[in-house]
Amino acid sequence: MMANKAFTVWFTGLSGSGKSTLARALSAHLSDLFIKHEVLDGDEMRRTLCRDLGYSRQDRDENVRRIARVAADLNGKNVAAIVAAISPYRAARHDARVQCERFVEVFVDCSLDTLRSRDPKGLYRRALAGEIQNFSGVSDPYESPEHPDIYLNSGTQTEQQSLGQLFSGLAALGHLPKRS
8 A cells, every 4th residue: 555545543541541642643753754734633624614413423523524524634635634533432433434445443441440550630629529420431431442453552661762662563554664
């Protein structure tokens, strides 16, 4: 496969697992390789295209559907899409895979204990105290991917280790040139 054919890299994982950090690093790497791309960050999409949605299962699925539609449209224009969104339900991620022809699901795993200890926004503390309802992984389910295309564990790997594994995985799948 040619490295410049458009694809979608979909980072999924709990809040605070490192999806956006890894997406930004991948974006910088694609820029260095002169690969046209756009980053679709779940938080930004919630503030713009999906601001009318809540956090029910139906709304979360619609959020993923909309992001996948934008990613597929970008791919149709030969622009790679980098998505960083919790996307908690397997069925919605499967539907995104169907919409985006060259789809790479990247599971950014991290234990709840590690996420609670990081908790830069205080979201886990508030969710565990019952102040935030429908919080993925606490008061709402998160269905981990059963067979992600790439598995990263941000609780046990450094950012550089995760990025090395990500770039190697994308190269093995034919989306990036092989690294020497």
